[in-house]
Amino acid sequence: MEKLRPSFTFTEERLRELRQVVPEAFADGKINWDALREALGDYLEEENQEHFGLTWPGKREARRLAAQPPQGTLVPALGEGVNEDTTRHIFIEGENLEVLKLLQKSYAGRMKCQN
Known part of the structure; x- marks a missing residue:
């Protein structure tokens, strides 16, 4: 099973929209991931769910480039x-x-x- 990833990048406008929907997930202008996970509740995939995947150095940068x-x-x-x-x-x-x-x-x- 393949996870679908969004094909967009976060712009200031998108971050403002997220801040309006989940203001508790922002602290000092930064995203508080724990608060965002808590707000997502049942909509969040379980982290301990076992799955296959590929990992390599530079994967995060490759995803960022692919989303541009x-x-x-x-x-x-x-x-x-x-x-x-x-x-x-x-x-x-x-x-x-x-x-x-x-x-x-x-x-x-x-x-x-x-x-």
Whole structure:
């Protein structure tokens, strides 16, 4: 079973909204995780629940980067493809994470990635 993670980052506006909903979870401008866990009560997943997972140095930073919106733009390179006029296939070259974020909404369920 895979945990779903939000695809957004916390902005000042989102933190203000959270502070309005759960003011007791904030102390001195910082989030008090214990108070937030207590406020979430039954909606919080049990920490002692056993599950599989992968851990590596830099995982937190990788998640942070994955949650940031894409910064690039896809630009067609006409003439570099094979049989461009008769096929619907396109070749995309770029940094994997950035390209996947650009394609995520437009091509969800419609693309195949290969090594």
